[in-house]
Amino acid sequence: MSSTDPLTSNVRPATDSLITVRIIKSFPYRNVKNHIIKDIDLKSTTPKQLLDRIINVINTTGGLRPYRTVEYDTIKIYTKAHGSKSMNLVINFENDDEWVLVSPTITGNDKSLWELGIQNETELSLFKWDDYVEYKANPVEKW
Template identity: 35%
Template structure:
């Protein structure tokens, strides 16, 4: 198999792929067995499939009225896991994460919504947009990728009852 990589001086060059191994979700390709040089590539070689792992920013929304939220970054998130699995993971992580104030750790989050997708326009809302709930709220029983979550997506994690109350009367307090 011939793997084409960009060369910073002369454009592109082709290298023959000699071996392949997979470890912890990343794929290793041995290019030159004589010199034992290795290149680690997270995406598949064909370029037709998306990356398996993503970096997601989860915005923990404690109060819509007071615009009280904290962003938390998660690396190496598997996009093929279900929404329930990811919510369970984030809930458990938030309750034990150092650096978060106790009110954020003990809050009853239950819903996730896409705030921003990579290469898309951002909303002018300070916490999150109140529109397109049917398409942007992550549905139970769905995989993250199927819900539109991709690498570098921003998600809001909040309590649905608080969101519906704020959506009915979107007044902020300062």
């Protein structure tokens, strides 16, 4: 790859992007399943619409059946394309104020994913907010 080649995250347009959603069932037990969403329009999709879409995928996909027992209510950025990843393999504890896109206190209807800084190849985490707060206060792994 030469220095003139574009980054893979910049090759696809924002109206036809690819993102990875990390569905987190349990923080202490590190139960995480990745779901790749292809062909998403980041400029017209809001975080709330994405939350509803992922919950529908969980409820209709046989391979995600074990993940149906959690009431997911939060989407947070795990890592941006070509950015550094968190040392924690389950969740990124940093930037809660800026990187939480939808939660029990954030509606996620005001701006599009694109306006919130989501680009092609961004990784997002889907989880239950109360479980996150509890795990963040005492991040002990149980396996």
